[in-house]
Amino acid sequence: MRVVFAGTPAPAVPALRALLDSPRHDVAAVVTRPDAPAGRGRKLVRSPVGALADEQGIEVLTPARASDPDFLARLAELEPDxxxxxxxGALLRENALAVPRHGWINLHFSLLPAWRGAAPVQAAIRHGDEITGATTFRIVPELDAGPVFGVVTEEIGGADTAGTLLERLSVSGSALLVATLDGIEDGTLHAEEQSSEHVSYAPKVTVEDAKVDFTAPAQAVDRMIRSVSPDPGAWAWLGQDRLKIGPVTVSDDTGLSPGELAVQRRRVLVGTATTAVQLGEVQARGKKLMAATDWARGAHIEQGTRLQ
Incomplete structure (x- = not known):
């Protein structure tokens, strides 16, 4: 099958590699988001998917919008199946969706119709789901609502962050995507409409969304922090400065009010609405990521100091 692959960030790379390794599929080109400034020098950097395509000598298309006439013309010339x-990371309009005869097949990191949208892995962790997975479906104009070809499932561990869970799903999902294309090519796999029940949405997570609310119960604080680790990263106010906060451990300790810090010899605790949580790694402004105990000793945290 002749394909044009569309993807941008690192979690999309395993799927592209799997297609490149598949003897049944020919990757004619790659579509990715335009090069973006990164680093201190703000130099333009190719996306991870685009970088792999460059490495493999594959044509890279970087339209500002998928509706750009020049892009649509080139896509039609490529004649992808x-x-x-x-x-x-960009909307696909009907004029683009109509080009390939088998349509655009999306690998989405949730068990649809649960967690349609930009941040399904983060939402699954934050809401305490025990099982998630990945789904392949045909893209339609409505957000993540197209008919489903297949799914894989994945347990969410008690220490999983969005990063670790997405890494596993990107690998298992890449195998699902290749198998889906195999079935479409063979004519043995047919999509089934999604249920209209139990639909939920997972909008993009912003930096402001990643602010920790220590008035929530300890379990909710733990899940919230893991759901935004490593990106965009949890944080809280320490005075006038932001303190970045890595994954925490729920403790049995009581007696601390929400946000109240307690510095002990071997650990640093923060109060929540229920029991305290133990800080793991933190990063103060202008400092490197470090163990919370090392940070607290250097910062001379006084009794009664609060994270807000």
Whole structure:
């Protein structure tokens, strides 16, 4: 099958690698978001998917919008049978969706119809789901609502962050995507409409969304921090400065009010609405990421200091 792959961030790379390794599929080109400034020098940097395509000598298309006439014309010239998509990051209009004869097939990191949207892995962790997975479906104009070809499931561990869970899903999902394209090519796999029940949405997580609310119960604080680790990263106010906060451990300790810090010899605790949580790693402004105990000793945290 001749395909044009669309994807942008690192979690999309395993799927592209799997398609490149598949003897049944020919990757004619890659569509990715335009090069973006990064680092202190703010130099333009190719996306992870685009960088792999460059390495493999594959044509890279970087339209500002998927509706750009020049892009649509080139896509039509490539004559793809199908366009697999993993975290591309741009809306696909009907004029683009109509080009490949088998449509655009999306690998989405949730068990649809749960957690449609930009941040399904983060939402699953934050809401305490025990099971999640990945789904392949045909893209339609409505957000993540197209008919489903297949799913894989994945347990969410008690220490999983969005980063670790997404890493596993990107690997298992890449195998699902290849198997889906195999079935479409063979004519043995047919999509089934999604249920209209139990639909939930997972909008993009912003930096402001990653602020920790220590008035929540300890379990909710733990899940929230893991759901935004490593990106965009949890944080709280320490005075006038932001303190970045890595994953925590729920303790049995009581007696601390929400946000109140307690510095002990071997640990640093923060109060919540229920029991305290133990800080793991933190990063103060202008400092490197470090163990909370090392930070607290250097910062000379006084009794009664609070994170807000």
């Amino acid at each position: 199908c366009c697999p998509v993993v975290a591309y």
